[in-house]
Amino acid sequence: MSCCPAEPVKSDIRQDVKDYYGKRLKTSDDLQTSACTTPATRLKKHVRDAMKLIHDDVVIKYYGCGLVVPECLEGMSILDLGSGSGRDCYALAKLVGENGFVTGVDMTDEQLDTANEYVEYHRELFGFKESNVKFVKGYIEDLKSAGIRDSTIDIIISNCVINLCKDKRAVLKEAFRVLKNGGELYFSDIYSDRVLSDEIKSHKVLWGECISGALHWKELFSLAKEIGFELPRIVSAKVVEVTKPELKEVVGDAKFVSAEYRLFKLPPGVKREKSEIMYNGDVTGYEDELQFDHFVKFTKDKPIVVDGDLTAVINCSRFQGEFEIKKAKCCSVAAKAEDIDPFLVALSSGDSGSSSASCCPESKCC
Ligand SMILES: C[S@@+](CC[C@H](N)C(=O)[O-])C[C@H]1O[C@@H](n2cnc3c(N)ncnc32)[C@H](O)[C@@H]1O
Numbered sequence: 001m002s003c004c005p006a007e008p009v010k011s012d013i014r015q016d017v018k019d020y021y022g023k024r025l026k027t028s029d030d031l032q033t034s035a036c037t038t039p040a041t042r043l044k045k046h047v048r049d050a051m052k053l054i055h056d057d058v059v060i061k062y063y064g065c066g067l068v069v070p071e072c073l074e075g076m077s078i079l080d081l082g083s084g085s086g087r088d089c090y091a092l093a094k095l096v097g098e099n100g101f102v103t104g105v106d107m108t109d110e111q112l113d114t115a116n117e118y119v120e121y122h123r124e125l126f127g128f129k130e131s132n133v134k135f136v137k138g139y140i141e142d143l144k145s146a147g148i149r150d151s152t153i154d155i156i157i158s159n160c161v162i163n164l165c166k167d168k169r170a171v172l173k174e175a176f177r178v179l180k181n182g183g184e185l186y187f188s189d190i191y192s193d194r195v196l197s198d199e200i201k202s203h204k205v206l207w208g209e210c211i212s213g214a215l216h217w218k219e220l221f222s223l224a225k226e227i228g229f230e231l232p233r234i235v236s237a238k239v240v241e242v243t244k245p246e247l248k249e250v251v252g253d254a255k256f257v258s259a260e261y262r263l264f265k266l267p268p269g270v271k272r273e274k275s276e277i278m279y280n281g282d283v284t285g286y287e288d289e290l291q292f293d294h295f296v297k298f299t300k301d302k303p304i305v306v307d308g309d310l311t312a313v314i315n316c317s318r319f320q321g322e323f324e325i326k327k328a329k330c331c332s333v334a335a336k337a338e339d340i341d342p343f344l345v346a347l348s349s350g351d352s353g354s355s356s357a358s359c360c361p362e363s364k365c366c
Pocket of ligand 1: 017018021061062063064065081082083084085086087088105106107108111138139140141158159160161164165
């Protein structure tokens with residue numbers, strides 16, 4: 001399959017996106033649908049508690065499409081691609097604690113201004129001696145120019161941003177470069193069920209709607225493989241519908257889903273042997289069980305057999321100390337990572353598509 005031709009990013013798309021997030025949207029109240037809000041029921045208590053601390057001025061400018069708070073965060077170095085007003089950065093700053101650090105990168109001055117205004121406010125509220133958050137102006141296709149060095153980041157998050165970038169390959173390559181071995185990209189974005197037509201791709205309103213730039217979900221798998229990531233593991237998915245008749249006409253039969261994936265970067269030549277692994281229940285907020293992805297759930301003190309790929313992911317990542325890992329005695333493994341259709345995951349999660357757009361209000365776009 002041809003994947004993401006490396007055509008140069010046209011500056012007008014970037015400018016449109018900057019104008020949209022910097023000038024058109026004032027608060028997330030401008031959003032017309034609930035597609036970009038994360039259902040409160042999905043939030044674990046420790047995450048909810050951290051979110052509650054975030055300043056209202058930051059929260060009202062939240063435009064993400066999912067929850068990008070992975071597990072096992074204490075002391076981690078985190079990078080947020082397209083950090084916006086900084087809601088996820090501040091929540092993660094609280095969760096990584098004083099020994100961790102969060103860097104947000106964004107290209108839009110107005111978003112950065114809001115984020116920067118509350119650095120000291122959150123430092124004081126969290127009771128930290130020094131702030132553990134910083135926001136940097138830059139393009140996520142070129143993190144080097146934003147000062148992010150090779151192999152320095154434990155976890156990259158991104159919330160509804162990569163769809164807005166024309167050159168997704170560049171974004172994922174940069175993410176791979178800056179991650180440490182064992183690090184992961186844990187992100188939420190919009191995907192399509194097909195390669196989109198030129199008509200959809202060149203539609204300004206649909207671009208602002210985070211629809212035109214949606215990657216065909218299969219392309220995510222081929223891109224991830226090409227760059228060197230492990231097979232993407234889907235965490236959750238929710239169908240997104242385009243409801244406005246004039247936009248629906250352009251979109252035709254194309255379907256969209258917002259999904260969270262985790263992509264690990266492992267050291268080259270890592271050993272991949274099936275194993276029996278047992279979760280110790282020590283990860284904050286996941287004392288009884290840890291849902292690693294849509295298919296794999298670890299229950300405290302209950303050993304399960306996993307394949308060589310998942311064994312390698314656990315063994316080489318920050319999760320290593322949270323599991324007892326033994327050679328597997330038997331053959332059957334818990335669900336194997338595969339390139340699973342996120343639309344099926346959305347359906348199996350009981351979501352038949354109640355959301356009526358992606359992350360931008362249809363009427364406000366362009
Ligand atoms: C949908 S908003 C999401 C913001 C934030 N992640 C949140 O959840 O509120 C998209 C953000 O990505 C930023 N952005 C889009 N393309 C970018 C790029 N190529 N480089 C850096 N930032 C970008 C925009 O400026 C905007 O702040």
